[in-house]
């Protein structure tokens with residue numbers, strides 16, 4: 001714990017005024033792949049405590065809008081191009097998210113970000129499968145929430161089902177590249193799937209189980 005609290009990225013984030021060390025993961029991905037642009041409408045899934053929203057806000061500028069959704073409450077951010085909502089991404093409606101972003105009913109987001117993590121149990125396979133389920137849910141939500149040609153960045157915990165998740169993502173996007181930013185901890189099995197340019201039609205053969213109620217509130221976020 002002491003090691004985690006005092007690592008290089010944690011100190012940098014504190015010094016630079018970001019809410020979490022996770023900022024440096026998105027920044028590295030964005031600098032490499034050019035995900036975020038001025039004027040973009042961005043949906044940040046699993047946004048608390050808010051560093052990805054802070055970063056997205058600086059990249060999209062005042063003509064853009066970043067909407068963050070999380071199970072957990074978020075201390076308000078002062079930026080005028082950020083809106084947040086405490087909800088489960090499994091159940092929140094597209095209509096609600098579009099309205100928050102000020103998007104017309106028939107429109108969608110330019111970029112979807114997901115740093116969502118399940119409430120980790122310490123059992124590697126269980127955590128992996130729960131993470132895969134969250135990613136499948138995000139892919140399904142892309143059909144409605146992400147524009148054709150839009151980009152997706154999502155976190156996953158690697159394991160046996162990971163190659164199939166990459167295949168499913170590749171069936172929805174023109175280009176898919178896994179990335180492991182330097183700020184990811186060496187002991188962590190997290191990987192980021194960077195998927196560019198959503199195809200016109202998304203066809204998935206796996207449906208995430210969205211019939212259950214909200215999952216338990218995460219306490220460690222797998223960070």
Ligand SMILES: C[S@@+](CC[C@H](N)C(=O)[O-])C[C@H]1O[C@@H](n2cnc3c(N)ncnc32)[C@H](O)[C@@H]1O
Pocket residue numbers: 019020022023045046047048049050051052053069070071072087088089090115116117118218221222223
């Ligand atoms: C690693 S944290 C995100 C950190 C964030 N990217 C940042 O920069 O501050 C993961 C978040 O995902 C959220 N989460 C997990 N499952 C979710 C769900 N079904 N709907 C909404 N948020 C969820 C958790 O509550 C947690 O706050």
